């Protein structure tokens with residue numbers, strides 16, 4: 012694998028680096044830059060990667076540049092990276108929510124191969140889900156390289172249209188938080204009804220894990236698996252009827268739409284940045 016530099020060494024970058032190392036990447040070929048000294052020390056100690064406080068030092072000679080800072084930081088970070096990208100012309104991979112390829116190219120002031128992708132935090136346990144989108148300048152080998160980086164984090168899929176990344180962000184990028192919210196609510200409901208906090212937490216988490224494994228491993232649809240739990244006139248049906256009476260599908264649809272619109276807004280908020 013070519014030398015790869017991560018700009019920003021926060022949650023997602025760490026999850027992706029961990030996945031790459033687990034899949035046999037050489038730590039010496041991975042550079043990370045990040046302002047927080049303790050984060051850099053941790054990355055160096057845990058994974059043996061090269062760490063820098065200066066983004067240009069990290070980007071020096073990199074064939075792949077992963078932009079892993081907050082969307083609001085990206086314009087400034089890209090502008091500072093101009094000398095390195097114009098010299099080395101790397102494949103740029105952005106994981107920033109919302110920010111469009113044309114904005115990244117404008118801020119880098121270079122027409123470059125850019126892959127935008129949307130991973131999620133289960134990448135930390137190699138159970139991530141990532142969608143990728145490539146602009147027309149990305150060659151077939153570069154596409155394979157980008158996919159290789161993200162494959163180490165879990166499932167990967169390509170989308171043909173950049174707009175679809177906002178939907179992906181609202182589904183799988185933010186999605187782990189929706190499941191955590193449901194688990195919190197289940198845990199609290201069982202606790203309120205008399206289970207100990209510890210027992211409620213363990214059962215709620217294991218139920219989420221078991222349901223997730225069945226969804227991924229059984230090859231059956233969520234609807235089929237749900238029906239199999241639901242005995243006629245039984246306890247599950249009582250709960251599902253209550254969910255429907257409270258418009259659960261509409262609640263979920265509205266939340267996903269709010270996340271999708273926020274992704275677009277993040278991009279629009281940054282549109283004035285040159």
Ligand SMILES: NC(=O)C1=CN([C@@H]2O[C@H](COP(=O)(O)OP(=O)(O)OC[C@H]3O[C@@H](n4cnc5c(N)ncnc54)[C@H](OP(=O)(O)O)[C@@H]3O)[C@@H](O)[C@H]2O)C=CC1
Nearest residue numbers: 019020021022023045079080081082106107108130131132
């Ligand atoms: N978390 C998630 O579930 C997902 C996040 N994303 C995207 O990933 C990106 C990163 O998110 P996440 O990892 O959660 O955020 P983090 O805040 O954990 O990581 C960003 C890191 O970048 C550092 N940073 C700030 N300024 C600079 C700079 N000028 N140069 C280099 N590094 C800098 C931050 O340091 P400091 O803390 O000191 O500011 C921080 O450590 C975002 O764009 C987000 O949209 C995508 C998919 C899922």
Ligand SMILES: O=C(O)[C@@H]1CCC=N1
Nearest residue numbers: 108180183184185186
């Ligand atoms: O909340 C966010 O904006 C980021 C993108 C997807 C998950 N976390």
